[in-house]
Amino acid sequence: MSLAKRIIPCLDVDNGRVVKGVNFVGIRDAGDPVEIAKRYNEQGADEITFLDITATHEGRDTTVHTVEHIAEEVFIPLTVGGGIRTVDDIRTMLNAGADKVGINSAAIFNPDFVKEAAERFGSQCIVVAIDAKQVSAEGEPLRWEIFTHGGRKPTGIDAVEWSEKMVRNGAGEILLTSMDRDGTKNGFNLPLTRAISDAVSVPVIASGGVGNLDHLVDGVIQGGADAVLAASIFHFGEYSVPEAKRYMAERGITVRL
Amino acid sequence: MAKSTVAVIDYGMGNLHSVASALKHVGDDVEVIVTGDADKILAADRVVFPGVGAIRDCMSEIKRLGVGEVVAEAAKTKPLLAICVGMQALMTRSEENNGIDCLDVFAGDVKFFGNPLNDVNGDQLKVPHMGWNQLHQVVEHPLWSDIEQDERFYFVHSYYVHAEDESLVVGTTDYGVKIHTALHRDNIFATQFHPEKSSTAGLKLLGNFLRWDGQS
Numbered sequence: 001m002s003l004a005k006r007i008i009p010c011l012d013v014d015n016g017r018v019v020k021g022v023n024f025v026g027i028r029d030a031g032d033p034v035e036i037a038k039r040y041n042e043q044g045a046d047e048i049t050f051l052d053i054t055a056t057h058e059g060r061d062t063t064v065h066t067v068e069h070i071a072e073e074v075f076i077p078l079t080v081g082g083g084i085r086t087v088d089d090i091r092t093m094l095n096a097g098a099d100k101v102g103i104n105s106a107a108i109f110n111p112d113f114v115k116e117a118a119e120r121f122g123s124q125c126i127v128v129a130i131d132a133k134q135v136s137a138e139g140e141p142l143r144w145e146i147f148t149h150g151g152r153k154p155t156g157i158d159a160v161e162w163s164e165k166m167v168r169n170g171a172g173e174i175l176l177t178s179m180d181r182d183g184t185k186n187g188f189n190l191p192l193t194r195a196i197s198d199a200v201s202v203p204v205i206a207s208g209g210v211g212n213l214d215h216l217v218d219g220v221i222q223g224g225a226d227a228v229l230a231a232s233i234f235h236f237g238e239y240s241v242p243e244a245k246r247y248m249a250e251r252g253i254t255v256r257l
Numbered sequence: 258m259a260k261s262t263v264a265v266i267d268y269g270m271g272n273l274h275s276v277a278s279a280l281k282h283v284g285d286d287v288e289v290i291v292t293g294d295a296d297k298i299l300a301a302d303r304v305v306f307p308g309v310g311a312i313r314d315c316m317s318e319i320k321r322l323g324v325g326e327v328v329a330e331a332a333k334t335k336p337l338l339a340i341c342v343g344m345q346a347l348m349t350r351s352e353e354n355n356g357i358d359c360l361d362v363f364a365g366d367v368k369f370f371g372n373p374l375n376d377v378n379g380d381q382l383k384v385p386h387m388g389w390n391q392l393h394q395v396v397e398h399p400l401w402s403d404i405e406q407d408e409r410f411y412f413v414h415s416y417y418v419h420a421e422d423e424s425l426v427v428g429t430t431d432y433g434v435k436i437h438t439a440l441h442r443d444n445i446f447a448t449q450f451h452p453e454k455s456s457t458a459g460l461k462l463l464g465n466f467l468r469w470d471g472q473s
Contacts, residue, residue, distance in 0.1 A: 002376065003432060004389045004409060041456065046389055072278045077411060077454050097274040099413075099454065122310035124385055124413045172385050172413075201372060203383045226383055256389040256409045 004256040005220050006046035006227035007244055008079075008205060009234045011036060014053050016062040018235070034069045040234070041074045043241035046256060048074065049102070049175070049205075049229060052082035064096045071097020081129055081175070090117055094125065102175055104129040105148050108155060111169060118170025127205075128171040132159035132192055133180045144192050151179040159192065160199050167200045174200060175229070178208035185211025185232075193223030205229050213239055213247040220253050260288045263467065264301035266327070266343075267293045268318045276307050276340065279453035283464040295327045303467065304331045308342030312367070312416070313354035315342050325360045332362075332444045336471040338463075344440065344447035345418060353416050363440055363447070365420035374433040385415045386432045392439065392450065393429045399473065400446055400465045401427075408458045410450035412438075418449060444471035 011018045011033050018033050037048050050070070052063045060083065067080055080093045081102025090101050107114050107128055118126045131151060136143040144159035163174050176196050178189035188206045197204045206225035210216060210233055219225045233239050245255045263280055265273050273291050280289045290297060298304055306328055308315050319325055328347075331337055339347055351357045351367035359367070374382045389409040394401045417436040420426055428439025428448070438449040446466065452459035 002390070003382070003386065006388050044456075068274075071274055073282075075275075075279050075282070075453060075460060076456050077413075095274065097278070099275070119311075123415070124309065124387070173387060201381075201384055203385070203387050226388070 002254050004046070004254050005225075005248065006205075007216070007241055007248075007255070008047045008049050008227055008229040009036075009040045009045050009241065010049040010051060010207070010229050010231040012051045012053055012231060013063065013066065015056075015059045016066050019053070033066050034073065036235070037070045037074045037078075040241060041076055044245065044256065045076065045241045046227070047077040047079065049079045049081065050098075051102070052080065054083070064092060067093060067096040067098055079127055079175075081127070085113075087116060087120055090121060090125075094121065098125075100125045100127050100173070102127045102129045104131065107166060108146065108148060108157070111165065114166055114169040114171055118172070123170045123172035123202075126171055127173045127175050128163075128166040129175040129177065130159060130163055130166075130196070131177045131179045132189075133178075134189065134192065142191050142195070144189075144195070147179050151182065160195050163196045163200050167202050171202060173203045173205065175205045175207060176225075178206075181209025182207075184209050187211065187215035188219045188223055188225075188228075190218055190222045193219060193225055197224035197226075203227060213244050216244055217248055217251050217253065220248070221251070260286055261303070261467075262288045262290060262301040263303040263305060264298045265289065265291045265305045265307060266298060266324060267291050268315075268322050268324050269293070270308055270310055270315050270318060270342070273307060275451075276305060276453040279460060279463055280305070280467070283460050284467045287467055293322060293324075295323065298327050299331055301335070303335055304328070304337045306337060306339040306343040306346075308340065308344075308346055310342065311354055312342060312345060312351045312357050312359070315346055316357050316359060319346060319360070328360065329362065335444060336466065336469050337445050338466050339445065339447040340453070341414060341449060341451055344449055345414075345416065347440075347445070347447055348418055348420070351416060362445065363420055363425060363442065364422060365418060365437070367416045367418055369416055370433060376433060382433045385413055386417070386436075387413045389455075390430050390432060390450075394427070395429060396427050398427050398441060398446075399469050400441075400462055402461075402465050404458055404461050404465075410448075410452065410455040410458060412450045414449060
């Protein structure tokens with residue numbers, strides 16, 4: 001008996017529609033988030049992550065309604081991230097039916113926000129999202145830094161130290177995106193994933209760069225991830241969730257079939 | 258004939274939307290009421306006692322609102338399902354938040370998983386225990402009806418229940434230690450996992466609860 005490694009399809013949602021960019025440019029429309037979430041639930045996805053990329057304030061209300069609709073029909077855990085900046089934002093999403101919220105840049109601007117959020121709502125619903133890129137030159141010891149603004153702005157913060165600090169502040173889970181891989185379909189940054197997974201006591205979700213099923217396997221076996229997140233390989237029907245699970249199971253990974 | 262009713266106890270601790278939605282989904286002929294009102298809870302045919310977050314905050318609200326008395330009273334006459342922190346609140350004491358006294362409906366403790374926590378191969382296990390793990394049915398029970406042995410359910414918790422009286426344990430899960438993940442006595446059934454988040458298996462359990470007449 002053991003805990004299953006999780007497969008988490010990610011819906012990037014803008015104004016109530018699912019999209020997925022390639023390095024956040026060249027977005028394609030993949031449809032209605034409620035229908036897609038239901039389909040993933042039927043396929044046996046272990047969780048759904050909903051990343052809100054809506055820029056406008058009015059659009060945020062649409063997001064809340066979308067989360068409500070998903071929570072009424074999909075009975076697996078739902079994480080909502082994107083634009084979570086205040087305790088009120090968290091409460092709004094949890095009340096709408098989210099089980100966890102992802103906090104990203106707000107944690108960088110105010111690390112105590114994570115502490116406050118964990119004390120208020122419990123660590124179990126606080127996911128800290130970390131966008132990291134390798135910054136060490138070739139031949140140097142590996143080093144990764146946190147980036148903001150869709151990977152454009154370096155912060156000077158070391159990714160491993162940051163993840164440890166976020167866990168001390170009460171993060172219950174880390175969503176780690178290899179920003180230099182996002183949208184490339186070349187697979188996760190495995191040394192980064194392994195370094196963070198070994199550094200923290202909480203579960204780590206690997207994200208960014210999945211192009212095939214071997215990448216999911218590598219994220220778990222080499223990267224040490226507890227869960228793997230992917231978007232486009234699932235959205236555009238290249239692979240289904242059951243296919244991914246069977247593939248992982250054949251390679252010795254415990255999954256929920 | 259009036260619809261049968263199930264009251265989800267609202268004591269201000271977070272999202273009850275999911276458990277209410279899941280109950281509505283499986284109970285076409287059931288009215289789901291989310292309420293903190295003792296009279297409405299006691300008038301319902303069945304009661305769900307959920308809970309999320311830290312035990313100190315939960316217990317302080319439970320005590321302030323007199324939820325413990327309502328739970329004890331309701332359990333005398335009708336089926337009651339406690340979920341996650343709701344289950345933990347029924348135990349004697351929790352180690353969380355430097356030690357918190359709970360309702361002592363079931364004798365036993367709520368313990369921290371420990372750090373480091375290792376599996377049988379010596380590999381480190383992450384805490385919280387988060388994700389889909391196997392539920393071993395220790396005995397037959399109406400709430401396990403139609404659910405496969407060792408089926409996976411969704412868990413998220415950093416503290417685990419250990420009941421003193423093993424005869425109350427109806428389900429266990431291994432995660433470094435053997436956790437008592439389902440308890441039953443008389444009208445009370447308690448689960449550490451979240452049936453409302455456990456897809457098909459979880460919905461089956463909630464459906465079984467809505468058909469359960471308690472006691473057995």
